[in-house]
Amino acid sequence: MDILVIGGSVFVGRTVVEAALARGHAVTTFNRGRTGTDVPGAATVRGDREDKADLARLASLGRWDAVVDVCGFTPRVVGDAVRALNGRAETYAFVSSISAYGDWPAKRVDEQSPRLACAPDADEGDGDYGILKAGCERAVESGFDGRALVVQPGLILGPYENVGRLPWWLRRIAAGGRVLAPGDPDRSMQVIDVRDLAAFILDQIEARAEGRYLVSGSPANTTMGAWLGDCVAATGSHAELVWVDDDFLLERDVAPWTELPLWTPPTDELAGVWLPDPAKAAAAGLKTRPVRETVADTWAWLTSEGAPETLPKYRSHTGSQGITPQKEQALLKEWTTR
Structure with a gap:
């Protein structure tokens, strides 16, 4: 063709x-x-x-x-x-x-x-x-x-991602240390x-x-905990995931979806975010791979020769991705000592 x-x-x-x-x-x-x-x-x-x-x-x-x-x-x-x-x-x-x-x-x-x-x-x-x-x-x-x-x-998600969601998490986890992991690790996702x-x-x-x-991906094809765990495994990092409650983050004006990419606290506004129904596409032959493969292959792309440190942007409606190191460490310190 x-x-x-x-x-x-x-x-x-x-x-x-x-x-x-x-x-x-x-x-x-x-x-x-x-x-x-x-x-x-x-x-x-x-x-x-x-x-x-x-x-x-x-x-x-x-x-x-x-x-x-x-x-x-x-x-x-x-x-x-x-x-x-x-x-x-x-x-x-x-x-x-x-x-x-x-x-x-x-x-x-x-x-x-x-x-x-x-x-x-x-x-x-x-x-x-x-x-x-x-x-x-x-x-x-x-x-x-x-x-x-x-x-x-x-x-x-996947190789060549130019929005920066999975690449941000991979690079943050690869850097090691205590990593702010948002919300409930058992919360289902669909990518x-x-x-x-x-x-x-x-x-x-x-x-x-x-x-x-x-x-979309098959329903509940990963969780926040499994997905970030895949990031740890793919990068070979010794990062420590520190799980922080949704309410704690919301009370401190951490922006869902962007500051901690793909974090979706259980609010009415986001109740269906991980519930799209791909039944029609599946009936037409849609096949999807394990999320861990997506994570591993994205890391391989990011670390290959020529992969950009600053990702090219399309006309993104989501804005920049990722919390600042200073804000992340301040939140972790307060969470640990509260």
């Missing part, structure tokens, strides 16, 4: 490109060449998706069996790409987010859950990340005349490896599927 990837140089996009090439597909990437490096073996077209002339030039270069759009954040911009490539591909696969559902993260969601309200031509500034992702989905569904495939990932996500996208393209799929 001939596959066009819009983006294709970092995290999800890069993984999709590598997986497609490994399957013997011909891959073209379209990007500005500013964020990451091109994958060897893929043809590259330089251009800016926000420039209609660049999109028209791209469309004039050929036809593809599928477009995989991994870097669409604004409905108007996604709609421009859809219109430019309409008739130039059989499938338009858009990588969205579980954040497009209005009930998440407070409640369990599946493909039947209501999406956030957003017009397919909304512009940047017309909403937050999840609202705009919902509008992007509608831009693809309403504007593409071929097969529209919308993939809504849950929490993605997916980026390579399993990429494989599912390609499987659906090859099967000529369409529609929406919420794609």
Whole structure:
């Protein structure tokens, strides 16, 4: 198959490109060449998706069996790409987010859950990340005349991660010493490896599927304790995990999700964060690997030659990841002596 990837140089996009090439597909990437490096073996077209002339030039270069759009954040911009490539591909696969559902993260969601309200031509500034992702989905569904495939990932981890959640924990634990471990170590989580996500996208393209799929790891595929334990094992660190109560951290204004990445205290607002229902994707063939493999392979990537100390960023809606060393040590001291 001939596959066009819009983006294709970092995290999800890069993984999709590598997986497609490994399957013997011909891959073209379209990007500005500013964020990451091109994958060897893929043809590259330089251009800016926000420039209609660049999109028209791209469309004039050929036809593809599928477009995989991994870097669409604004409905108007996604709609421009859809219109430019309409008739130039059989499938338009858009990588969205579980954040497009209005009930998440407070409640369990599946493909039947209501999406956030957003017009397919909304512009940047017309909403937050999840609202705009919902509008992007509608831009693809309403504007593409071929097969529209919308993939809504849950929490993605793995090699090339450019958000910095798992890399932050790995580097912090590798540094050793007493590490602030937040909340209940038995709290269930549900994460997916980026390579399993990429494989599912390609499987659906090859099967000529369409529609929406919420794609996450299998329910309760790890816990906070097991996940951080995997980090200790992968790094070979002698770090000591010091488990600190949720309420203690909340009372001291520690930010869930970001200051201690993926920490989700049991509040009403986060009650469904680890409860997405991937049954439809599983029925369509989604396969997921053990989380310990994801952790170990991410550490191998981080410690390989050329892995960045400062990770490249995409247009992240979560902000920077990780608590400062000074704040962490102050909290640990207070927790120990209280």
